[in-house]
Amino acid sequence: MSFAENCKDAILNGNIELAEKLANEAIEENIDINIAIDAFSLAIRKAGDLFEEGDFFLPELMRSAEAMKGAMTVFKPKIMEDKADRSLGKVIIGTIEGDIHDIGKTLVAALMSAEGFEVFDLGADVSVGKFIEKAEEVGAKIICISALLTTTMVGQKKLIDQLKERNIRDKYKVLIGGAPVSKKWVEEIGADGSAESAVSAVKLARKLLE
Ligand code: B12
Structure with a gap:
């Protein structure tokens, strides 16, 4: 075999x-x-x-x-x-509230960290407020939100809406991912991008910060 x-x-x-x-x-x-x-x-x-x-x-x-x-x-x-000896900036990552799928998110976090990002992994079932609070606290450049359920993806939109309401949307690049996420959804909610694998997530994060 x-x-x-x-x-x-x-x-x-x-x-x-x-x-x-x-x-x-x-x-x-x-x-x-x-x-x-x-x-x-x-x-x-x-x-x-x-x-x-x-x-x-x-x-x-x-x-x-x-x-x-x-x-x-x-x-x-x-x-x-193989962790790179550099600092590319701070990244907040987590799986959105109501969703316990954390395998893909953890993989993205590990690869981002190896690439040289300082990663704050908030775990799974993370509230929108917690994402924003942590991003503000540490001065993150990127917020990564994972969602594996069609019922929880709406949390990705909620997070972006809250950033807009608080007039801090431009402070962050927001990346979204997880099996149900499509390009259409990225556009619809106004995220900065999505990726289907951890490798492409890292490439995208680097590109967005160039
Ligand atoms: C493993 C799994 C589970 C495990 C989770 C264990 C864990 N600790 O994560 C368990 C058994 C607990 C589970 C539970 C449930 N699950 Co489940 N689960 C899966 C399964 C089979 C694989 C997910 C996975 O780990 N994939 C492997 C990783 C490596 O891939 P990934 O997650 O897609 O991540 C990659 C990319 O998407 C991307 N990525 C991920 N996140 C991010 C974030 C950013 C910012 C970026 C850029 C990229 C990115 O990079 C990752 C690495 O390459 C999927 C099937 C599927 N096709 O996805 C169903 C699936 C997601 N589950 C499903 C369901 C229904 C459930 C349950 C509701 C079942 C139930 N009746 O209780 C519960 C949900 C409980 C909850 N509230 O969250 C459905 C969802 C259907 C839907 N339309 O919403 C799926 C699609 C299965 C199916 N085909 O029916 N599940």
């Missing part, structure tokens, strides 16, 4: 040990870390599809998510090992 097939097997079976073992092997064998993470990401999305189709129930999806988190925990120190 190929590496990607093994990852799929580990994630879909919710096998944390196997997921961690594969992640460790990928590092030992010098497999490009982004390619390895992509293989796991594809697998967890497959779990989501199975859940949507009714072939997976919530406990199975949760076990898959745990296996995915196990692999990401192995990759994180490796990502940070």
Whole structure:
């Protein structure tokens, strides 16, 4: 079986040990870390599809998510090992209120940090007020808001609306992301951009600050 097939097997079976073992092997064998993470990401999305189709129930999806988190925990120190020795500015990141999906957000945070941004990761289920309060407190340049549910994406709009109401919208670049986010949504709510992967999120953040 190929590496990607093994990852799929580990994630879909919710096998944390196997997921961690594969992640460790990928590092030992010098497999490009982004390619390895992509293989796991594809697998967890497959779990989501199975859940949507009714072939997976919530406990199975949760076990898959745990296996995915196990692999990401192995990759994180490796990502940070190559941390750039520079300061590109402060970034606030979190998953919006009502939403507990934090795997993608954590990946974006780790890569941003490795790139040289000073990242303040507020976690998941973060209120709009908390995002703004922290951004103001630390003097952030970028606010990154993740949302994985169609019901919680509205929080991304709410945050931008509140920045406008407080006349501080221009102080920040606002990046949004998560599976349901589209270019249309970016335009509709007046965000500065979105990205479909952690790698492109970092590239976009750098570009916006040029
Ligand atoms: C894992 C998972 C879970 C785990 C979450 C574990 C965790 N700690 O995160 C568990 C099992 C707990 C879970 C729970 C639920 N889930 Co869920 N879950 C998923 C799943 C399968 C994968 C998400 C994931 O981790 N992907 C892997 C990461 C690497 O990718 P990512 O999150 O997309 O992030 C990347 C990019 O989007 C981008 N990105 C992400 N954030 C940001 C932010 C910025 C600023 C930028 C620039 C980029 C960026 O970069 C990331 C890295 O590459 C998705 C399916 C899917 N297709 O997304 C469903 C999914 C999101 N879940 C879904 C649902 C319905 C739920 C539940 C409501 C189920 C339930 N009945 O309880 C609950 C929600 C509870 C809540 N209040 O939040 C639905 C949402 C449907 C919808 N239309 O809204 C999905 C789409 C599954 C489906 N197809 O039905 N879930």
